[in-house]
Amino acid sequence: MSEQRYDPQQIEPRWQAVWAAERTWEVSNEPAAANGVPGNGAHHPAPGAGAHAPHPKSYVLEMLPYPSGEPHIGHLKVYSVGDALAHFHRRLGRRVLHPMGYDAFGLPAENHAIATGVNPRESTAASIASFQRQFREWGISIDWSRELATHEPTYYRWTQWIFLQLLHAGLAYRKEAAVKWCPNDQTVLANEQVVDGCCERCGAEVEIRQLEQWFLRITDYAERLLGDLDGIEWPEHVKTMQRNWIGRSEGAEVMFRCEALGVDYPVFTTRPDTLFGATFFVMAPEHPDVARLAEGTEHEQAVREYVNHALTESNEDRGAAEKPKTGVALGRTVTNPVNGEQIPMYVADYVLMEYGTGAIMAVPAHDERDYAFARTQGLPIRRVIVGASEPAPSDFTAPGPGADSAAITQPGPEPGADSAKIAQPGSEPGADPASIQAAWERSDRSLPYTGDGPLTNSRPDFDGMGNREATAAIVQWLDREGKGHASVNYRLRDWLVSRQRYWGCPIPVVYCERCGAVPVPEEQLPVELPEIEDYAPRGRSPLAAATEWVTTRCPTCDGEARRETDTMDTFVDSSWYFLRYCDAANDTAAWDPAVLRKWMPVDQYIGGVEHAILHLMYARFFTKALADLGHLDFQEPFQALFTQGMVTKDGAKMSKSRGNVVSPASIVERYGADTARCYILFIAPPDQDADWSDDGVEGVHRFLSRLWRLAAEVADRGGSPSRMREGADGRMRPSEDSPHAASPAGPHAALPGSAHVPTRWPKRGCEQQASVSRLRSAHAPTGTAIEGDDLELLRKAHWAIDKVSADLRRFAFNTAIAAVMELLNECSRLRERASTETLRFALASAASLLFPFAPHLGADVYERLMGERVWEQPWPQADPALLEREEYELVCQVNGKLRDRVSAPADATPEQLKELCRAAPNVRAHLDGKEVVKEIVVPGKLVNLVVR
């Protein structure tokens, strides 16, 4: 028996060459072209389907990489996950679309260009080449015919086209607004790109600038983006993040009139039930009317100073959580529409211009922020909802008689009473601070109360009503009176898409003195990104310096015009790439809707959770908008989503500064791609973060080596019904330099160029249960039964088939690989006792099951043992008869504790099982002298005797 060594450096390139030469993983858009399509489901019928039934499609997509430097370990993980699924789906008989592309525009390449002067096009191209090479070295089954990169004019031409569609539909617009500006990257940012007041990319604190920018009207889609989450199979936490981000609030818009100016100010509130408790009114410092309101009042100067201070204060300071509430009076009042009260107006920075109407009604008794503000300002507080345990007597203040909530919180005037005045807690506005403080000390400790309860101090017809019920009643009443209406508010803001940077997709608009902003006609697309010399941003796009490019003619009047010099956020590029893959070669349209219909939606999308909001929200928005415009006929791009966890080293994120980066290239060089891929899937469930361990890689490598060596040995044993396999039609055959071909002994020596002794094995097109019937026929040509060690090994193989199939369906790659390890361990254990044919079947099954994770080894081992290409074989199916045993180990419990195990026949009756249990030696010891009061029998599992 020859000693053979598992040598991935030999095996992997050979199989990669086959897949490249035969373009194995390409799929055409025409399922009908049965013979013209290599690979991908054309080789065998779908399970349970007739030979002519169409193959169901499966679009398996991993998020496209941003090509910067070399691929890192996270790329290895995401593409290992996706590739395993792609292979699994193909072998289940589906036509699998599994493409690849590059998100090539973006800041890192541009910053590199600024630092080195190297054109971003060049550094990007170098990086893409590196990604391409490594993807091939990893053996990822990609349909390279659909490859794309977002920085190529053939791609961004259509990005621009989409922008024009949105523009024509009013979904893209230009507006001056307070926007987030990153002083380091010298560009504006989308809200989604600002994290804790800092630039998501570089960490610099963002500034607020008043600028005219391009926006996409994603807010129009807030309701659908929210509602349609219910229909897609995404992880709950991702849906939750999107829901949080959209931030839907139901409530009412209510009008508060300022008589002095004769202006109605709408406010949004989620608590119309507390309207009668509104004792003041607050505007955001950015509210355009603040200055006008204060004008001519004694507070004018104070307001001006406060607003100036608020506007110049950094985001971080202003947003500080525990910041004391500040604000100043405007010297005006508005009318509370429900009771006619004149309540004072304030400006305070705890009110945000971006949310709602930039003005609020303040209900200090039932809102913590309003309460805190009221206390700093000595404003009245009126309880209008009775708390559950109210009033909660305080041990410290022991309220005297009459010090109940109503008395302390200054009962409001009778409903409808006009020109009501609200007394300050200190009884007069100007009362000395000590007496105000004293009043507060006596006040209701259970405020602010934000819970539910019946209304009080409101209107006779609402008082006593539960506040939830009252909410609806009050909104109806407001509506009838014309003072307000039900309303829904969202936190989501429109998407700011323009960037003052070079390395992005030009916005296809020109500015004409006479015609204004004019879209570039579609037939003039693409507006190509010009070459420039100086990439440095100077507060405007570097493109502005490309005078020749900027200067153009107006498409409408042919007058002088200037091009838009901002480029698009790169998230625009990646919001539609999954559509382009379907029809990547189309040069007359972004896509043919009929082709999209064949592939979309993506059946399984895979990527990092860091895109839970940005990319995934934008892509959903694009899909819905394009569907509304008639270019698509589906609403959701990604039917199912899987988010893989991060790979860490020593518990920390890998980074150059920490010096804990594990490079996939070095692992692949040392152990081979199959080891790298299996290890990263074996280490932990793929949705979890996982810590890289060098020892762990060794372990997986040992496993693959053992499998390969044992398979090689069994293949060399020969002994099966021998048959020369056809080596015709350019199919892969081990080359002369293959390690085993050079081995001195065994059948290989006799069969150069066709190293293996194939089993008689039905060709493709066989029924799905082929593996079982094959084995049976191989084993029992004369009708003898399989038994003993052979049966045991056969059972283990079928157990593994069943387990791996189930685990693949639930993304449990770690336990799937563990199951193959168990199967191999069993093969090892029985290597001298089981027949060669059973071993051959068991090992071929192991290779077949491992193929999605370790394609090179899977293909190599399978070919050695079976003389067939594993990827052309249908996914194996477990024989249910072999999953059951005629005997099993019955667990015997006494009072729920395991006391013994005995062998029980599979068909034993409950009565028989009870007897078996009682008879078990260690059970008898525990039963001794006790009374059995209850017997629990779980057939196939256990018997539990309850004794006293």
Add this chain to the structure above:
RNA sequence: GCGGCGGUGGCGGAACGGUAGACGCGGGGCCCUCAAAAGGCCCUGUCCGCAAGGGCGUGUGGGUUCGAAUCCCACCCGCCGCACCA
């Protein structure tokens, strides 16, 4: 504060309400070898015991159940998202 996820050996992790710790790493012992590497075999939660066997064990405290890592309640800790959102 609100929402989501998680807490199991020395480590990564397994476990339809039914044998806790699969599989792998690490550790220990042995075989092969002149020796080493590679490979192979066995042991490995913890405590008591020569053993048979038994006690204790899935963050903490309760509960439901014949039986709980798993279901329910309360709490503690960790991670992630949102957060002055009216």
